[in-house]
Amino acid sequence: MTKESYLKPPLSYQQQFEQLSERGLSFEGCEEKALHLLEKLSYYRLSGYWYTLIDNPKRNHKFKTDAHFNQAFELYKFDRELRLLILSQIEKIEVAIRAIIAYECSHSWGVFWLSESKNFKSHAQHTRDLSKIFGEVGRSKELFLQEYKKKYTEDLPPSWIALEVCSFGSLSHIYDNLKGGRTKRNISRKFGLRDDVFATWLHTLVYIRNTCAHHSRLWNKSLTIKATVPTQTSLNWISNFYNIDTRTGNRMHVKHRTYFLLCMVQYLIQSVNPNNKFKDKLDALFTEYNSVDRKALGYTDDWKTEPLWQ
Numbered sequence: 001m002t003k004e005s006y007l008k009p010p011l012s013y014q015q016q017f018e019q020l021s022e023r024g025l026s027f028e029g030c031e032e033k034a035l036h037l038l039e040k041l042s043y044y045r046l047s048g049y050w051y052t053l054i055d056n057p058k059r060n061h062k063f064k065t066d067a068h069f070n071q072a073f074e075l076y077k078f079d080r081e082l083r084l085l086i087l088s089q090i091e092k093i094e095v096a097i098r099a100i101i102a103y104e105c106s107h108s109w110g111v112f113w114l115s116e117s118k119n120f121k122s123h124a125q126h127t128r129d130l131s132k133i134f135g136e137v138g139r140s141k142e143l144f145l146q147e148y149k150k151k152y153t154e155d156l157p158p159s160w161i162a163l164e165v166c167s168f169g170s171l172s173h174i175y176d177n178l179k180g181g182r183t184k185r186n187i188s189r190k191f192g193l194r195d196d197v198f199a200t201w202l203h204t205l206v207y208i209r210n211t212c213a214h215h216s217r218l219w220n221k222s223l224t225i226k227a228t229v230p231t232q233t234s235l236n237w238i239s240n241f242y243n244i245d246t247r248t249g250n251r252m253h254v255k256h257r258t259y260f261l262l263c264m265v266q267y268l269i270q271s272v273n274p275n276n277k278f279k280d281k282l283d284a285l286f287t288e289y290n291s292v293d294r295k296a297l298g299y300t301d302d303w304k305t306e307p308l309w310q
Helices: 011-024 032-038 043-053 069-109 123-139 143-151 159-163 168-179 181-187 197-211 257-270 278-288
Strands: 243-245 251-253
Touching: 011 168, 011 251, 032 043, 043 069, 069 168, 069 181, 069 257, 069 278, 123 159, 123 168, 143 159, 168 181, 168 197, 181 197, 197 257, 257 278
Parallel strands: none
Antiparallel strands: 243 251
């Protein structure tokens, strides 16, 4: 494909409104609200939610009959609340993972295991990770770190202190680079997964956490980072990994879709809090936004029968 220069000029809010109207998007009853949202949220951010309202072929930029701006805004609101719900669950999972990694590794390899390259597969990766952790510890203003620095000589605190201020991304790299063996397996077994599978799930959770934290669209996202599908689990999981693409009729694997992410979160939160209300909150969200089609998130036809969701 031959590249070309981008020559489209910026449009005023009124011009954006008029362009959408000319393409067939109705604003009946919400003209002022639409102009306000174009200003406060931006045309580009909202365009991801009205894209499904555009008729085929999409390149013609013509909306389907009866396409209304409020339909797109409802999807935006649903997506925003979905991201907040997922973030709240990932926070609980992340905290538990930090605690378990610190506990298991400290009891196997001592207080300062983070500093010792013999505990890791790749010396080069360990050097990179350790540099990041030193940076995160150095930048932290946490009182417990300030008190530690006043009292002790070691530059890097014990792992249960250092890991409290390292990023989730750093934590996922640390786990992935741990040498194989009983300690690494003990950590993943707390979540009913093999250690190699658990490592890919951590990377995926980091990606999704960053997606949610940066307010990016999640509702009908196709995931670019794909977690390994476990063949064995010790907790309730799903058995059907395929749905049918309504446009093409092809079977699609759910590991590329938001549904698989929701399954991951539901699976992991079982071990963190067996009495969690994630499923109930998710159902309440779909009830509130009853126009949202679960299939747009990659849900299978028989998802209700899966042990994970019962």
